[in-house]
Amino acid sequence: MKEFALRGFAGARVDAIARRARINKRMLYHYFGNKQELFEATIMAIQADKEELINTGPRDIADLLAYIHANVGGKRDWMRMMQWEALTYGDREVPAEAMRAELFKPSLERIRGFQREHGILGKETPELALLILIALASYPWLMPQVARMLTGHGPTEPQFRRIYAALLRRMVGYLTRP
16 A cells, blocks of 8 residues: 555556565465556555444544544545545546445445434435535545645644544534524
């Protein structure tokens, strides 16, 4: 993941990945077939990690958003991987897209529950509701320079993290029907 996160798919080298993993390059090819399959396996591991983060977080939606934001900061490599994937594929289909889309189903069920219980984004489809909640929780980590330019603080700074967590908790109120 570190090699793909640093250089993207095109720039990553299998030799460097094997060195980082402290294994023989032939063994890497034995287990993963080729660089594309290794990249796809890495993306799948990231997707599973994201789903676990969402599904094991606090039950309260306001606390969940703040929790996701706080924990995404420690997952900078997989965020970079997602950015590389976005740059590489744009709006074209990504590797293992159908299988990866299935991994969102538990999160979509959780969103449906939040919509029933709290009315959060109740007029939106669960898919769009989840998309906007993920965007709210992750944007400062994806674009730290914008966060810093707008607030004077980057997302790693305790002051920013405190005020942004409070904002995310308030956002739940804004997104809930009266």
